[in-house]
Amino acid sequence: KVHRLAVIRGDGIGPEVIDASLEVLAAAQSEFGFRAELTEISAGARHYLATGELWTPALQDQLRGQDAILFGAMGDPAVAPGILERGFILEMRRSFQQAVNLRPVKLYPGVTTPIAGLTPERCDLVIVRENTEGSYVGRGSTVHAGTPHAVAVQESVNTRMGVERVVEFAFRLAERRGGTLTLCHKKNILVEAGILWQSTVDDVSVRFPTVPVDYVHVDALCFYLPTTPERFNVVVTDNLFGDIITDLGAAVQGGLGVAASANLNLDGSGPSMFEAIHGSAPDIAGRGWANPIGAVLSTAMCLAHLGEGAAARAVEAAAVHILAQLPATAGPGMGLSTAQLGREIASLVQSN
Amino acid sequence: KVHRLAVIRGDGIGPEVIDASLEVLAAAQSEFGFRAELTEISAGARHYLATGELWTPALQDQLRGQDAILFGAMGDPAVAPGILERGFILEMRRSFQQAVNLRPVKLYPGVTTPIAGLTPERCDLVIVRENTEGSYVGRGSTVHAGTPHAVAVQESVNTRMGVERVVEFAFRLAERRGGTLTLCHKKNILVEAGILWQSTVDDVSVRFPTVPVDYVHVDALCFYLPTTPERFNVVVTDNLFGDIITDLGAAVQGGLGVAASANLNLDGSGPSMFEAIHGSAPDIAGRGWANPIGAVLSTAMCLAHLGEGAAARAVEAAAVHILAQLPATAGPGMGLSTAQLGREIASLVQSN
Ligand SMILES: CC(C)[C@H](C(=O)O)[C@@H](O)C(=O)O
Numbered sequence: 001k002v003h004r005l006a007v008i009r010g011d012g013i014g015p016e017v018i019d020a021s022l023e024v025l026a027a028a029q030s031e032f033g034f035r036a037e038l039t040e041i042s043a044g045a046r047h048y049l050a051t052g053e054l055w056t057p058a059l060q061d062q063l064r065g066q067d068a069i070l071f072g073a074m075g076d077p078a079v080a081p082g083i084l085e086r087g088f089i090l091e092m093r094r095s096f097q098q099a100v101n102l103r104p105v106k107l108y109p110g111v112t113t114p115i116a117g118l119t120p121e122r123c124d125l126v127i128v129r130e131n132t133e134g135s136y137v138g139r140g141s142t143v144h145a146g147t148p149h150a151v152a153v154q155e156s157v158n159t160r161m162g163v164e165r166v167v168e169f170a171f172r173l174a175e176r177r178g179g180t181l182t183l184c185h186k187k188n189i190l191v192e193a194g195i196l197w198q199s200t201v202d203d204v205s206v207r208f209p210t211v212p213v214d215y216v217h218v219d220a221l222c223f224y225l226p227t228t229p230e231r232f233n234v235v236v237t238d239n240l241f242g243d244i245i246t247d248l249g250a251a252v253q254g255g256l257g258v259a260a261s262a263n264l265n266l267d268g269s270g271p272s273m274f275e276a277i278h279g280s281a282p283d284i285a286g287r288g289w290a291n292p293i294g295a296v297l298s299t300a301m302c303l304a305h306l307g308e309g310a311a312a313r314a315v316e317a318a319a320v321h322i323l324a325q326l327p328a329t330a331g332p333g334m335g336l337s338t339a340q341l342g343r344e345i346a347s348l349v350q351s352n
Numbered sequence: 353k354v355h356r357l358a359v360i361r362g363d364g365i366g367p368e369v370i371d372a373s374l375e376v377l378a379a380a381q382s383e384f385g386f387r388a389e390l391t392e393i394s395a396g397a398r399h400y401l402a403t404g405e406l407w408t409p410a411l412q413d414q415l416r417g418q419d420a421i422l423f424g425a426m427g428d429p430a431v432a433p434g435i436l437e438r439g440f441i442l443e444m445r446r447s448f449q450q451a452v453n454l455r456p457v458k459l460y461p462g463v464t465t466p467i468a469g470l471t472p473e474r475c476d477l478v479i480v481r482e483n484t485e486g487s488y489v490g491r492g493s494t495v496h497a498g499t500p501h502a503v504a505v506q507e508s509v510n511t512r513m514g515v516e517r518v519v520e521f522a523f524r525l526a527e528r529r530g531g532t533l534t535l536c537h538k539k540n541i542l543v544e545a546g547i548l549w550q551s552t553v554d555d556v557s558v559r560f561p562t563v564p565v566d567y568v569h570v571d572a573l574c575f576y577l578p579t580t581p582e583r584f585n586v587v588v589t590d591n592l593f594g595d596i597i598t599d600l601g602a603a604v605q606g607g608l609g610v611a612a613s614a615n616l617n618l619d620g621s622g623p624s625m626f627e628a629i630h631g632s633a634p635d636i637a638g639r640g641w642a643n644p645i646g647a648v649l650s651t652a653m654c655l656a657h658l659g660e661g662a663a664a665r666a667v668e669a670a671a672v673h674i675l676a677q678l679p680a681t682a683g684p685g686m687g688l689s690t691a692q693l694g695r696e697i698a699s700l701v702q703s704n
Pocket residue numbers: 085086089090243541571
């Protein structure tokens with residue numbers, strides 16, 4: 001079977017972790033009998049500085065025909081904050097209706113977590129973040145800007161359609177995992193959005209009678225996530241809360257080096273996108289020190305999405321195996337370079 | 353000097369921790385030569401269930417003449433979520449223009465934190481949360497409610513006046529503490545509100561040339577707060593982000609049992625309010641197990657606000673001293689009952 005994959009290396013350590021991921025992907029191909037047809041796409045901060053191009057129609061056309069996108073990282077101190085986020089990332093999520101941002105929060109054996117005494121058995125949850133609406137719609141306005149009477153209004157727009165597809169996805173996932181679905185919101189304060197989210201969960205839950213449902217305020221969840229992550233199995237939440245709690249989740253699971261994510265299109269209208277959740281990390285770029293595990297685990301999520309379940313499991317298992325042997329989770333302390341880690345994981349996949 | 357204090361015990365463990373606090377307050381009075389004239393106010397979930405009353409005009413009149421409010425906790429499973437929060441707490445913050453919600457995140461010696469290897473030296477920051485506007489204004493609307501086409505819009509309203517008074521307060525605090533002021537927001541996405549917040553910080557910073565200024569996205573802050581709290585000294589943020597990160601802060605500092613807070617009026621138009629950040633905890637109410645340290649430390653913040661600096665320092669020191677000797681920070685494991693702890697702290701204050 002042939003899968004067409006767009007590869008966006010991007011900036012900083014993006015190219016380094018993508019190189020390692022492609023090495024692993026190559027091993028998985030020969031081992032599991034599928035073919036990945038790669039198309040390299042130039043995009044990101046350096047591309048923008050050189051060409052002024054962000055989310056161009058030509059780029060969209062090129063990406064639209066692909067089965068998935070492997071994404072490194074974007075960002076450079078020379079590009080003003082917000083430009084790439086709004087001009088590229090959010091446009092991609094929206095144009096390709098990547099409705100779900102999926103973020104496993106899993107403590108892998110051997111990984112150092114900042115949480116005292118936390119064990120892998122106690123930390124294995126998935127956060128399902130709405131990825132196209134809420135506070136991310138870019139709606140707002142300011143009156144009397146720059147005066148003592150300035151008023152800035154920022155809107156969060158939540159649609160039943162947008163919420164329902166994410167909630168349904170989360171229920172299906174909870175059913176498969178045999179776990180509880182927890183809605184995370186702040187419905188006692190954000191009443192209108194809260195009613196929409198809670199009633200959608202209530203309605204959809206009827207179709208998933210075996211899935212226990214829970215509700216936790218976002219502030220309480222930020223208290224519980226680092227202290228008792230075992231409370232959670234699948235958490236569904238809105239775009240902004242999801243952004244916040246997944247970074248906290250990354251901290252709990254031992255750092256940005258190991259955290260993977262998927263931006264999933266659910267209706268076939270465009271490709272899904274897979275990326276480690278770390279940024280371009282310009283401070284450590286070019287040294288070959290970057291931890292590629294997050295990118296490799298994102299590649300595994302990509303393979304699962306493409307229907308290559310056996311390959312996905314093999315890649316994850318290999319990454320997890322190597323991870324358990326690293327002295328630390330990122331940086332020079334790893335002992336092995338980014339490229340060496342890629343090769344080690346690849347050869348494990350091959351001897352699977 | 354006479355200070356008129358309203359006391360709202362509220363529900364659950366509220367009365368228990370207030371009793372302990374009043375014991376400490378009595379000791380402080382005799383020791384530091386001021387007088388607290390207490391007015392007991394009945395309010396909260398049980399009061400609401402019995403009378404249907406929340407934030408009544410009579411109550412407001414009674415409270416308005418007070419110098420400060422000591423608040424236990426509110427809440428009961430029999431009252432629907434949101435009723436007391438919106439009908440009482442938010443009304444109080446708004447009516448009395450309690451512009452700042454002040455939350456120290458301080459790891460006291462001897463307290464068990466969930467963060468591996470964290471030491472008190474590395475965790476001593478203050479979060480300054482805007483307390484009257486943002487997403488808490490209760491503005492929103494839903495069209496096509498209850499249909500597949502429902503759209504819920506939720507608004508965050510941010511005024512230059514509201515933001516500036518909080519930012520100014522935070523700068524003054526950072527100056528006094530000799531630390532950095534960090535703005536926490538999500539300005540790359542919430543552009544309108546973000547510009548208002550950042551430009552206010554920029555403008556006010558001119559008047560505080562000795563205070564270094566930093567900016568951290570709220571998601572990144574949730575990554576750093578549990579891993580490297582020493583990055584922060586004073587953090588200023590909006591109402592919703594503040595709600596979220598202060599609960600995370602409470603987790604980092606070793607639990608809700610020790611976390612204190614102040615809702616500060618800055619212009620003399622109404623009393624400020626002081627409360628532990630824990631809730632009414634109906635599950636442990638009535639057993640005498642509740643940890644009163646959060647309430648006692650809130651009482652210390654109250655004393656500082658009333659100009660009784662020496663008494664405030666003595667109460668904090670006594671609470672911290674006792675805390676260091678407790679086997680755990682909350683629950684039956686404390687070894688001492690709520691009342692015993694109150695008495696121990698009180699007698700330490702007296703032998704000051
Ligand atoms: C890059 C940025 C737009 C983004 C977000 O805010 O969603 C990032 O923080 C993430 O979590 O993917």
